[in-house]
Amino acid sequence: MMASNSSCSPSLKERLSNLEGHLRPLAEKAVPLLVADSDPLQVWALVLACQRLGIPLFLANPRWGEREWSQALAGLGSAWRWRQGQLQGDPTSSTSPLGHWQRILPSADWPVIGIPTGGSSGQVRWAVHSWRTLSASARAHQQHFGVECVHSYCMLPLYHVSGLMQAVRSWLSNGQWIVWDWKRQQQAEAWDPPLPGSFLSLVPTQLQRLLLDARPRVLESLRQFQAILVGGGPTWPSLRQQARQLYLPLALTYGMTETASQVCTLLPQAFLQGSDSLGRPLPHARLEIRGEAGDPLPVQTVGSIHVWAESLALGYYPLAGEAEGLGKWQQQGLAPGDWGYLDSQGHLHWLGRADDLILTGGEKVMAAEVEGEIRASGWVEDVCVLGLPDQEWGQQLVAVAVPKVGIPLTADELEEHLKRHLAQQLSPFKHPKRWLWCSGIPRNPQGKVNRQQLRQWAAQTLGIPTQAS
Incomplete structure (x- = not known):
């Protein structure tokens, strides 16, 4: 059973009935549906309806821009999408880009459910799950x-x-x-x-x-x-x-x-x-x-x-397939x-x-630990700690931070406050040697930092040769 806030109306049962009527043309062709909706109950109803009808479903962030949407639709090879309460697509579309997956996957793993993920490349991709993998995780929790x-x-x-x-x-x-x-x-x-x-x-x-x-x-x-x-x-x-x-x-x-x-x-x-x-x-x-x-x-x-x-995913889409070995993680x-x-x-x-490990003066520093303590100060909205080349130390710690709105401090004053905070929490070799301030840290649609882009900007701002960085 489910409870929710005002988004419960209409009921889940009514939503499922309405959705199944709209989605049957996709079920007959096994084409994937890209779903982006800010109503959680609507998204959940779509997940259940697609499972009943055998439709592959791929989740999307409703706040994606047109670039992300274009990437996603191109990767899926299907024009069908559910976006903010409306089903859009081409009724004449008859090709399923997941035909290979459907042929080789066990029946327990069909239809698939794609959950968006990705590293720092900025490219849209999904970890492909099934009701079996999600159920295994849920049972383990119990x-x-x-x-x-x-x-x-x-x-x-x-x-x-x-x-x-x-x-x-x-x-x-x-x-x-x-x-x-x-x-x-x-x-x-x-x-x-x-x-x-x-x-x-x-x-x-x-x-x-x-x-x-x-x-x-x-x-x-x-x-x-x-x-x-x-x-x-x-x-x-x-x-x-x-x-x-x-x-x-x-x-x-x-x-x-x-x-x-x-x-x-x-x-x-x-x-x-x-x-x-x-x-x-x-x-x-x-x-x-x-x-x-x-x-x-x-x-x-x-x-x-x-x-x-x-509960391991079956692979990535669209990057996975025969070449990358579908089901390789399970083995x-x-x-x-x-x-x-x-x-x-x-x-x-x-x-x-592993890619956040910074080696400075013979010491190993994990960027996540330093970022966490900077956040704990309450004075920044966002932060990323990088390791940039340094002739003396090998790498130097550079903190790129977004100041919290409304703090009545100059950049120099804020830096001094943060240094004093870190002095009480971390060893000296874990303190950033340089501080950079910006209005926003570049992140991909899943919220992960685009470190390559940020590292290039930081190196140019500090005058470090791009090739060295």
């Missing part, structure tokens, strides 16, 4: 937390895997799925108390903004959740410390679009007792830490994280490019992405 019925309070969009999986978990467990508007909840003086045994999912920035205000009646409601899942990026020490002091039941998670969300999750009891790990793997997943030669590493040894899980595991280690209790400790 087993990990020892619950039968999952009530989810959703403030994340459904084109993100964290938002979509909240709906899937509640649907499969006959729980309630409650849609909350993030902006409204952020400004509210009080929240309605959640249903017993409920789950809330947040990204670290959302948690930080809630705690900056720390309204007593909001905190009271937060403490009543069975778990507040925090993923989508690293938490920073001061944020974790504040959450513990307020006795919030955080469940730090490790996962990604390719794994249908969490594959490791720290239980709230362990968090409140002081653990900063990301917990043990869920029942459907297995992790290994491997060295440069691909050999498994012993506990407490830092290396590359490799993941095997029943060889997924190496997402993350660094970390497993402790003696099997808990995962995430250190950062």
Whole structure:
């Protein structure tokens, strides 16, 4: 069962009936549907309708610009799309660009569900899942937390895997799925108390903004959740410390679009007792830490994280296919490019992405840790830490930040404030040597920093030769 805010009208049953009538021409031809809608219940109804009719569905960000839309439609090879409440397309279209996938995939993996993802290239692509992979993730969540019925309070969009999986978990467990508007909840003086045994999912920035205000009646409601899942990026020490002091039941998670969300999750009891790990793997997943030669590493040894899980995506689209080996991850595991280690209790400790590692003066610095502490100051809207060439140190840390609106400080004063803040939190070798200020950090449609573009701009601004950078 589902609950929602005013977006519940018309009912889900009525929406499904109407949608199935509109979508039957696509079902007969098995052509994919590109979906972008800001109404979460409408998106969820489309997911269910496409599953019933056997239509491949690809989720999109409704705020994409025309460039992203053009890329997406070209990649899918289909003109059919659902955009903000309207079905648009060519009724005479008869070709399915996914014919190869349909022929080789087991029936349990058809129709596919594409969730947008991507690195720093700016190109639109999807991690391709199925109801089987999403269900495996949902069942593992139930087993990990020892619950039968999952009530989810959703403030994340459904084109993100964290938002979509909240709906899937509640649907499969006959729980309630409650849609909350993030902006409204952020400004509210009080929240309605959640249903017993409920789950809330947040990204670290959302948690930080809630705690900056720390309204007593909001905190009271937060403490009543069975778990507040925090993923989508690293938490920073001061944020974790504040959450513990307020006795919030955080469940730090490790996962990604390719794994249908969490594959490791720290239980709230362990968090409140002081653990900063990301917990043990869920029942459907297995992790290994491997060295440069691909050999498994012993506990407490830092290396590359490799993941095997029943919830692994089938591959990427449109980049995947025969050449890249459809289903390759299920056999060889997924190496997402993350660094970390497993402790003696099997808990995962995430250190950062391999391409975010900065070597300066013989020391290793993970950019994510420094970025987290800069955000924790509350004085910046956004930040990215880069490693740029330096003749003396090998690489120098450069922080590119967007000042928070309304702070009555000059750039020099803000830099001094941030330096003092970092001096209390991090070792000196982790402090940025140079600071750059801008109005916005370039990101792709999935929110990931376009580091190549940012690195070129920073190098030119600082007078570092482009070739060296």
